[in-house]
Amino acid sequence: MEKYQDFTVQDWIWDDAFRAWVLTPTTETNEIWHKWLRQNPDKWANVREAIATIKALNADEPLLTESEMSDFMKQMAAKLEGATTTHSPFLDVAPSERIRPFYRNRALQIAAVLVVLIFASPFFMRKISTNTEGVSPKTDVTQKAVSEGFIETFNNADTPQVITLSDGSVVTLKKDSKLRYTSPFKGQNRVVYLSGEAIFDVAKIRQFHFSLRKWAVDKVLGTSFVVKAHKIEQQVTVEVRTGKVSVFNQKDLTEGNEKTTLEPRGLVLTPNQKIVFDKQIDRMTKTLVAAPTMVLEPKELEKLNFNFDDTPANIVFETLRKAYSINIIYDESVLKNCPVTAPLNEGTLFEKLDIICKAIEARFDVLDGQIVIQSKGC
Incomplete structure (x- = not known):
């Protein structure tokens, strides 16, 4: 990814890998690009402009058909060649000099293409304007302005839709999901509304809060989290990938004052933790995600050794804690004499815990987003 450090907007627009991510994002490419953007916040301005340009150029609208383009080119060729042979008071050509047709002159070929594009633009605009409402046949994504300066985007496609907000935050909107937001954000509060599922990669702006409807996310660095908030489902979930997120029930916030998002009833989530909010009983429960992932950078992971040979269990658990950024609670005095060879x-993390616990005759439980090891010793 080093080549992208010196990219201009034009470089981004024509980079195949970047274009593929913008136009046909996948889970894998989302993780790769979101991670790179979090590590290079100074590139946001150029990336945002490139994304907007790529999407504009790739709008799936009915352009000219082959026959329409052929007719148009013939008309333009006639006009241009007629203009070339017309006598001009500033350029007198002798009768014996044969004017070379413009389509046999390389320089004029290029110029003609530019002229065609310029003259054709009203025709393209007329063609585009006939299909500006409804869902795009290719992306099945609609975007419209709604009240109070909000923009609303609905994704009905099978593939996720990547949305770049005005602050540089990136939202990956899943199928059958709707996002409402202002562009640009106003004041110090960045407020968005979600119905459905989305991945949020929040830009690093310390002095600004990023607030999601029914939830408040505290001002943190490098935050990436997933929200599932479908209207028809009884549960709303928030899963944290990186950074730290403070989650609050909207009714716990003082009305009209979003600075109260640090009230005691808020729950703080760290990587691999998850909040489940039951709308029916109005209760939030903290737990772990179904498949925790290692959150350390590759260089840091290389420093950890996962091939254990007669290693004290407490050191094994400490290694897992560092790799997954999950707190593991255990009695060090009991486990330091329990060797692990594996x-x-x-x-997965849970498979590793099963192996360790069987080796030292212990068991583990997930409580309040932490792992608790229970053992009577070896």
Whole structure:
């Protein structure tokens, strides 16, 4: 990814990998680009402009058909060649000099293409204007302005839709989901409304709060989280990938004063933690995501050794805590004399915990977003 450090807007627009991510994002490419953007916040301005340009150029609207383009080119060729052979008081051509047709002159070919594009633009605009409402056949994404300066985007496509907000935050909107937001954000509060599911990669702006309807996300660095808030479902979930997120029930916030988002009833989430809000009983529960992932950078992970050979259990658990950024509670005095021998480079976190606990005759539970090891010793 080093080549992107010196990219201009034009470079971004024509980079194949970047264009593929913008136009046909996948879970894998989203993770790659979101991570790079979090690490390079100074590139946001150029990236935002490039994304907007790529989407504009790729709008799936009915352009000229082949026959229409052929007719138009013939008309333009006639006009241009007629203009070339017309006597001009500033350029007198002798009768014996044969004027070379413009389509056989390389320089004029290029110029003609530019002229065609310029003259054709009203025709393209007329064609585009006939299909500006409803869902795009290619992306199935609609975007419209709504009341109070908000923009509303609805994704009905099978693939996620990437939306870049005015502050540089990136939202990956899943199928059958709707996002409402202002552009640009006003004041110090960045407020968006979500119905459905989306991945949020919030820009690093310390002095600004990023607020989601029914939830308030505290001002933190490098925050990436997933929200599932479908109207027809009884539960709303927030899963944190990186950074730290403070989650509050909207009714716990003082009306009209969003600075109260640090009230005691808020729950703080760290990587791999998850909040489940039950709308029916109005209760929030903190737990872990179904499949925790390692959150350390590759260089930091290389420093950790997962091939354990007669390693005290407390050191094994500390290694897992660092790799997954999940608090593991245990009695060090009990487990320091329990050796573990096992290669744990592969498998999920819970599979690794099963192996360890069987080896030391212990068990683990997930409580309040933490892992608790219960053992009577070896």
